[in-house]
Amino acid sequence: GDSVTQMEGPVTLSEEAFLTINCTYTATGYPSLFWYVQYPGEGLQLLLKATKADDKGSNKGFEATYRKETTSFHLEKGSVQVSDSAVYFCALSDPFAGGTSYGKLTFGQGTILTVHP
Amino acid sequence: DADVTQTPRNRITKTGKRIMLECSQTKGHDRMYWYRQDPGLGLRLIYYSFDVKDINKGEISDGYSVSRQAQAKFSLSLESAIPNQTALYFCATAEGSGEAKNIQYFGAGTRLSVL
Numbered sequence: 335g336d337s338v339t340q341m342e343g344p345v346t347l348s349e350e351a352f353l354t355i356n357c358t359y360t361a362t363g364y365p366s367l368f369w370y371v372q373y374p375g376e377g378l379q380l381l382l383k384a385t386k387a388d389d390k391g392s393n394k395g396f397e398a399t400y401r402k403e404t405t406s407f408h409l410e411k412g413s414v415q416v417s418d419s420a421v422y423f424c425a426l427s428d429p430f431a432g433g434t435s436y437g438k439l440t441f442g443q444g445t446i447l448t449v450h451p
Numbered sequence: 452d453a454d455v456t457q458t459p460r461n462r463i464t465k466t467g468k469r470i471m472l473e474c475s476q477t478k479g480h481d482r483m484y485w486y487r488q489d490p491g492l493g494l495r496l497i498y499y500s501f502d503v504k505d506i507n508k509g510e511i512s513d514g515y516s517v518s519r520q521a522q523a524k525f526s527l528s529l530e531s532a533i534p535n536q537t538a539l540y541f542c543a544t545a546e547g548s549g550e551a552k553n554i555q556y557f558g559a560g561t562r563l564s565v566l
Contacts, residue, residue: 366553368553368554370557375559376559376560377455377541377543377557377558377559377560378494378541378543378555378557379556379557380554380555380556383553383554423493423494427553438484438496438499438509439553439555441493441494442493443491443492443493444491444493
């Protein structure tokens with residue numbers, strides 16, 4: 335079945351540092367890929383997405399490129415801020431999946447990011 | 452007002468008690484989901500519903516039941532709560548068709564403690 339693996343956390347950075355959170359996936363079809371962010375005390379919200387190979391999703395200075403050849407969707411930001419401290423989830427959904435995968439998101443385990451001033 | 456509202460936000464209960472978590476949405480979405488979040492495990496799907504008459508078990512449905520009372524309401528029940536059901540519970544919604552059906556919108560969560 336489909337699966338998502340994120341880099342082990344937690345990640346601690348100083349403000350203005352470069353961020354990379356690795357995400358790789360396993361899927362039988364052609365999934366759409368997502369990054370969700372969960373700020374303290376809140377639910378998850380969509381950060382960015384990509385629906386086909388070589389697509390780049392971007393939002394709030396974050397970027398991720400859909401790499402089919404390496405089955406990866408790594409999240410990057412050039413200069414993090416304290417306000418970026420949150421839990422980040424990589425996820426996939428296969429719009430063409432049948433059976434038990436239909437219409438569902440598969441999440442990675444989440445990566446806690448803490449940014450210090 | 453939030454588009455996806457969960458009540459209560461926090462709940463403490465005792466082993467063996469029946470408890471209901473409620474979710475309502477104003478987004479007009481057909482699809483609704485219940486997840487639980489445990490540290491280091493990400494989100495795991497409990498139940499999902501594609502419309503009022505279509506309810507499906509997720510990967511960890513044992514010990515839980517759901518009711519889709521209307522398009523806007525989806526409740527999760529723990530018939531006899533046990534301590535390992537202590538977790539953060541999320542409701543989510545999504546559109547029923549098109550590419551947008553893969554984008555889910557989450558409530559703020561219910562933190563449940565079973566003593």
